[in-house]
Amino acid sequence: MNLSWTLSIYLARQFLTVVLLTFGIFVALIYIIELVELLRRGAGKPGVTFDLLALMALMEVPRNGSRTLPFAVLFGGMAAFLNLSRNNELVVARAAGVSVWQFIAPALAVAFILGAFVITVYNPVASTLTARFGQLETRYLEQRTSFVTVSANGLWLRQADPQGQSVIHAQRIDGTGFSISGVTIYLYGNGNDFMGRIDARTAALRPGYWELTDVWALMVGDQPRRYETYQQETSLTEQQIEESFAREETISFWDLPHFIATAEAAGFSARRYHIYFHQLLATPAMLCTMVLVAAVFSMRVTRMGGMLTMVIGGIAAGFVVFFLGNLSLALGLSGILPSPLAAWAPSIVVMLLGLAVLFHLEDG
Numbered sequence: 001m002n003l004s005w006t007l008s009i010y011l012a013r014q015f016l017t018v019v020l021l022t023f024g025i026f027v028a029l030i031y032i033i034e035l036v037e038l039l040r041r042g043a044g045k046p047g048v049t050f051d052l053l054a055l056m057a058l059m060e061v062p063r064n065g066s067r068t069l070p071f072a073v074l075f076g077g078m079a080a081f082l083n084l085s086r087n088n089e090l091v092v093a094r095a096a097g098v099s100v101w102q103f104i105a106p107a108l109a110v111a112f113i114l115g116a117f118v119i120t121v122y123n124p125v126a127s128t129l130t131a132r133f134g135q136l137e138t139r140y141l142e143q144r145t146s147f148v149t150v151s152a153n154g155l156w157l158r159q160a161d162p163q164g165q166s167v168i169h170a171q172r173i174d175g176t177g178f179s180i181s182g183v184t185i186y187l188y189g190n191g192n193d194f195m196g197r198i199d200a201r202t203a204a205l206r207p208g209y210w211e212l213t214d215v216w217a218l219m220v221g222d223q224p225r226r227y228e229t230y231q232q233e234t235s236l237t238e239q240q241i242e243e244s245f246a247r248e249e250t251i252s253f254w255d256l257p258h259f260i261a262t263a264e265a266a267g268f269s270a271r272r273y274h275i276y277f278h279q280l281l282a283t284p285a286m287l288c289t290m291v292l293v294a295a296v297f298s299m300r301v302t303r304m305g306g307m308l309t310m311v312i313g314g315i316a317a318g319f320v321v322f323f324l325g326n327l328s329l330a331l332g333l334s335g336i337l338p339s340p341l342a343a344w345a346p347s348i349v350v351m352l353l354g355l356a357v358l359f360h361l362e363d364g
Helices: 005-042 050-086 089-095 100-141 238-244 256-265 271-281 283-298 307-333 339-361
Strands: 147-151 154-161 164-174 179-189 194-206 209-219 225-233
Touching: 005 050, 005 100, 050 089, 050 100, 050 283, 050 307, 089 100, 100 271, 100 283, 147 256, 164 194, 179 209, 194 225, 256 271, 271 283, 271 307, 271 339, 283 307, 283 339, 307 339
Parallel strands: none
Antiparallel strands: 147 154, 154 164, 164 179, 179 194, 194 209, 209 225
16 A cells, blocks of 8 residues: 555654654763863863853854764654554554555654754754864963964964964975974964065974975065075974874765865865865664665564564664774775765665664565
8 A cells, every 4th residue: 555645754753753762861971961061161261151161062052962962863763663663553544554664654754854854954053162162262261372273275274372373385295294384384473464475385293393495585684695494493293293183073964065175275184174075964864774774673663572582683783883883984985895885885774774674574
């Protein structure tokens, strides 16, 4: 028989309600945990208040919440299907000729729509809040002023020096290390007074200083001077620069393609941004996969028994998906797997396994 619109809407509403309730519980727990961690980190820091930390914890919730959404779909889907089974609604529907595929179709449709919403609306909002959180974290908790940004004009980096501040511009980064070319350094005093500029063909980051080559130095009140090599003092380290570079979570889905192209043009490796972009594209597939896993471990309860065993099996399956995702990500970042395959493989593999199990267990 064909599934009626009335039954489809009812099943979709039941599934969506439980999933959103589960996601809300996850979000509340995330906020509490994040707030406690920020209170620990902010203890004794100047200018840090409880209101600021509470706001920062709220800004961090969307990013962490997006990571728990697949589990919310899994656990919420299991709860919804188990509730329908307990109320014998699943039994009645199957007795009326509704197959398991027709029964889970509304849930799959809701999961796909949720995934599309996450990509197009939720992610841009979350990335904006995450970027703002990073700025506040750097200013109040880490209390450092260096930052790195990549634009169409190349690499820009700001650092704090003993004499004041300096802004470094480079046309591109060479290789995988911290060696940059086409370098211009703008020097400012403690009162933001312009002190001069240094132009160099290349600059390599060494412990405690930048090693410049083929240098022209022009200081206020002095004649231009040329040096074969020149050392510019810095407190930056490679780790600080990596941490200052834009995290993929701070870039909107709509801005990622342009950012990837700009980073690659500047000489940066954009592999992790490629993987993140494809992970976002795979979100609807991942959520649909979780619906299939929930169906495998919950819709047979009325006939087979063993509810506790099946629930534990579903939870274990969710963590297997999580493990496969992390493993695939690690292989992608190391270059062993192509970026699209690293992002899509966990969803595709688990989805095929779920479909195979349903085909085996159900008569369709």
